[in-house]
Amino acid sequence: MIVNSWLNTFELIAQHDHGRLAGKLAQAWGDKDFLQDRQREAVIKAVYDHDKSWLPLDQQPRWDDEKQTFLSFYEYPLDEKLKAYKRGVTALEEENGYSAALVSLHYTSFLKGELPSPAAQFKSVEQRRQYRLAGNASLQAHLDLLQFCDDLSLYALLNIPGIDKAGEWPWFKHGFRQVFSFLQHQTIQAKWCNRWTIQLSPFPFSAPVDAHIDVLHVNREIASYSQEQALREAVPGQRRLRFCGSHSM
Numbered sequence: 001m002i003v004n005s006w007l008n009t010f011e012l013i014a015q016h017d018h019g020r021l022a023g024k025l026a027q028a029w030g031d032k033d034f035l036q037d038r039q040r041e042a043v044i045k046a047v048y049d050h051d052k053s054w055l056p057l058d059q060q061p062r063w064d065d066e067k068q069t070f071l072s073f074y075e076y077p078l079d080e081k082l083k084a085y086k087r088g089v090t091a092l093e094e095e096n097g098y099s100a101a102l103v104s105l106h107y108t109s110f111l112k113g114e115l116p117s118p119a120a121q122f123k124s125v126e127q128r129r130q131y132r133l134a135g136n137a138s139l140q141a142h143l144d145l146l147q148f149c150d151d152l153s154l155y156a157l158l159n160i161p162g163i164d165k166a167g168e169w170p171w172f173k174h175g176f177r178q179v180f181s182f183l184q185h186q187t188i189q190a191k192w193c194n195r196w197t198i199q200l201s202p203f204p205f206s207a208p209v210d211a212h213i214d215v216l217h218v219n220r221e222i223a224s225y226s227q228e229q230a231l232r233e234a235v236p237g238q239r240r241l242r243f244c245g246s247h248s249m
Helices: 015-027 040-049 052-058 078-093 097-108 117-134 140-158 220-225 227-232
Strands: 002-006 009-013 189-192 197-201 209-219 235-244
Touching (some): 015 040, 015 052, 015 209, 040 078, 040 097, 040 140, 220 227
Parallel strands (some): 197 235
Antiparallel strands (some): 189 197
16 A cells, blocks of 8 residues: 555555556557567566555555554565565466566565565575576566556655655655666656656656546544544545656646
8 A cells, every 4th residue: 555644634545556557657668679579468467467466455454553644565564565475476477477477576676685584485485486487587677667667656656746856755856776778778857747747857658658546535533543434434536647758748
């Protein structure tokens, strides 16, 4: 779950809805070589479904009594996330092995350095899965695409719509970590032009991308004493988004 706090309201966005936005971005990827890539559809599927493992977790958002807020995805207990990741990759493997290998690699890329036992075991098991499904094939270019679309979707959904650069969520304020040869390895920068338009430079897509994202608006005061009631009374809404270049406003 992505959890934003606006005044007296929590805005909740399901992880799989964020993933579907990332998948829509991947579908519009502007690298002409990607159009001929024999794994193109498997990569796009991986991007669309990379957070499908969160579906059962997001059915009941987790509340933090100490912080008086719902837990966002980056605050969720690691052990429970790892179990969900494993279930999600296993389910995806039944549909497409290459997609599953790519999502598995995405998950294990989070786990670096000295790891607690559950995380180390998860990483070891998933690395064996990756080799079984993809062998010695290099997945890095496809992983970069998945993770850029993931990051750009998070940029769009973690920030206050229309925020100025100084106030942006810190993860992507100075550009995105991935670079691509068809963009001459330039760092992609993003900024909000208004409450729904995000301008990218250089522009990595074949055309501007328009999207609508479902959200839930939850009353903070009610949630403080009854999360169940607050969720029952939550008001559905949508975010409108447009990703464009400087010449396609």
